Amino acid sequence: MNHEEAARKLGVDPASLTPAPAAPRFTETWARMQQEPPCSACGQPSRTSGVVRDLAHRPRWLDRCRDCFLATPPILRRPLSQAITDIREAAAEVGLRAVLHTDEDGWQDELSG
Numbered sequence: 001m002n003h004e005e006a007a008r009k010l011g012v013d014p015a016s017l018t019p020a021p022a023a024p025r026f027t028e029t030w031a032r033m034q035q036e037p038p039c040s041a042c043g044q045p046s047r048t049s050g051v052v053r054d055l056a057h058r059p060r061w062l063d064r065c066r067d068c069f070l071a072t073p074p075i076l077r078r079p080l081s082q083a084i085t086d087i088r089e090a091a092a093e094v095g096l097r098a099v100l101h102t103d104e105d106g107w108q109d110e111l112s113g
């Protein structure tokens, strides 16, 4: 799901979020993630940040802790099996072994390559 759908599912009112740049560069998003602001939904330290955009509000940061992120996973642009293959191939190209924890229902079983 996208950030707007994630905010709705988590019951986060975009009006309560911190204003964000309209199109933050990766370095801006990374800098925010390094600060570990409280999760927008539950207040735990966040692990990921993104921007919510809707017509009623200016862009706002949506910060999610691990559990809230896993409850609102992003949409994969390709089938999960292809995404796993791509990650393994990318890891192998740089000499790393990828250990992924996922299944079709979301992040439960371990796959390793």
Ligand SMILES: [Zn+2]
Pocket: 039, 040, 041, 042, 043, 044, 064, 065, 066, 067, 068, 069
């Ligand atoms: Zn949370």
